[in-house]
Amino acid sequence: MTLTHSIDEQAPKQAGVRIPPPADSTAAVNSAGSPPPMTSIPLVDLAAQYATIRDEIEVAMERTIQRGDFVLGAALRDFESAFASYCGTSHAVGVGSGTDALFLVLRALNVGPGDEVIVPTMTFVATAEAVAYCGAKPVFVDARPDNLLIDVAAVEAAITPRTRGILPVHLFGMVCDMDSLNQIARAHNLWILEDAAQAHGATLDGRRAGSFGVAACFSFYPGKNLGAYGDGGAVVTSDPQLAERLRLLRDHGSRSKYDHSIVGYCSRLDTLQAAVLGVKLAHLDQWNAARAAAAEYYDALIGDRLERVGSDHRRGAVHHIYAVRIPVGQRDRLVEALRARGIGASVHYPCPVHRQPAFAEFASSDHDLPVATRAAAEVLSLPIYAEITRQQQDFVVEELLAAL
Numbered sequence: 001m002t003l004t005h006s007i008d009e010q011a012p013k014q015a016g017v018r019i020p021p022p023a024d025s026t027a028a029v030n031s032a033g034s035p036p037p038m039t040s041i042p043l044v045d046l047a048a049q050y051a052t053i054r055d056e057i058e059v060a061m062e063r064t065i066q067r068g069d070f071v072l073g074a075a076l077r078d079f080e081s082a083f084a085s086y087c088g089t090s091h092a093v094g095v096g097s098g099t100d101a102l103f104l105v106l107r108a109l110n111v112g113p114g115d116e117v118i119v120p121t122m123t124f125v126a127t128a129e130a131v132a133y134c135g136a137k138p139v140f141v142d143a144r145p146d147n148l149l150i151d152v153a154a155v156e157a158a159i160t161p162r163t164r165g166i167l168p169v170h171l172f173g174m175v176c177d178m179d180s181l182n183q184i185a186r187a188h189n190l191w192i193l194e195d196a197a198q199a200h201g202a203t204l205d206g207r208r209a210g211s212f213g214v215a216a217c218f219s220f221y222p223g224k225n226l227g228a229y230g231d232g233g234a235v236v237t238s239d240p241q242l243a244e245r246l247r248l249l250r251d252h253g254s255r256s257k258y259d260h261s262i263v264g265y266c267s268r269l270d271t272l273q274a275a276v277l278g279v280k281l282a283h284l285d286q287w288n289a290a291r292a293a294a295a296e297y298y299d300a301l302i303g304d305r306l307e308r309v310g311s312d313h314r315r316g317a318v319h320h321i322y323a324v325r326i327p328v329g330q331r332d333r334l335v336e337a338l339r340a341r342g343i344g345a346s347v348h349y350p351c352p353v354h355r356q357p358a359f360a361e362f363a364s365s366d367h368d369l370p371v372a373t374r375a376a377a378e379v380l381s382l383p384i385y386a387e388i389t390r391q392q393q394d395f396v397v398e399e400l401l402a403a404l
Helices: 046-067 074-087 098-108 126-133 152-158 178-188 240-250 271-281 284-302 331-340 357-362 370-378 390-403
Strands: 091-095 116-120 137-141 163-166 191-195 215-219 233-237 254-256 322-325 379-382
Touching: 046 074, 046 271, 074 091, 074 233, 074 271, 091 098, 091 240, 098 126, 098 191, 098 215, 098 233, 098 240, 116 126, 126 137, 126 357, 137 152, 137 357, 152 178, 163 178, 178 191, 233 240, 284 322, 284 390, 331 379, 331 390, 370 379
Parallel strands: 116 137, 116 163, 163 191, 191 215
Antiparallel strands: 091 233, 215 233, 322 379
């Protein structure tokens, strides 16, 4: 099995940039001190990760292939049980993608036309798409200026009689202020659905992301901290009735073959992908610790020369993204300069969701959510993954500061 370098689903397309598998994914600078070859330091290096777990992956996939239970099979059941336990919940329901996870929970909660769901504008578009799929209105709120997580004060101000719930995003691997959000939700009789697509294993006060709301949604897109070898997602919850409804919705509304009690969908996490995820889950804490060490090293290299997003709010974070803020007007030039030197720099996100043409009908005309709008012009994401070497990080920061 051969895996090429990969970036996550939220990174912008890199037209004209080819990202081949590395000859030596750990080499950053050769003995003569020359820079590494083009694309040698990707945003995420899945080839390097695969090299560490190759034998385990092949055994798990071969076992599934020999059983032949490719849909809702044993490896899926095993992974669901293990992932629910890992997150501190009673149930996990594997589905086709992180986006499907969000949509199916909203459907299970009977969100529909006339309803409003509060979402951050600083997120990947899927958070708002899932609300729109239900015929409901995503109500966009701004970000905090320090860590770009959802602004709790803005959430409370956005509540109306039509508000059904709050959909916070644990952005870049940092958990939102869930205590404050839950207080608001209880006061207004709302539910909270966590978008934890970037927060596999993240904690707040000893609790895992995914255990704070009525349910939480995870993506297993390949570039995630816990990623499959294709699309995949899951919902975790401790509500048995919600879990049962999700199992019906993901499989054509069926409890048994040809028995359909509700109109459902076809969105099942493939058993082969679950086998891969079961192997990777055992390594997740170790990988997250390595990411944390890499983030600390970046912090030391950068010092006070650039602002790091959320640097004072990273306790329990899993560093899905390492982001810095670049002076307005310089970011896009820096991205191109770094890519020209073989560094997989990226932008999360170049356009806040409320400014996307697809969501123009939902955007408020009386304010422009200035924190997220400014961040969209300043934030730059640097390569980070468990296997990144200090030599590679040295080179990334040297090139970044030289370009500045």
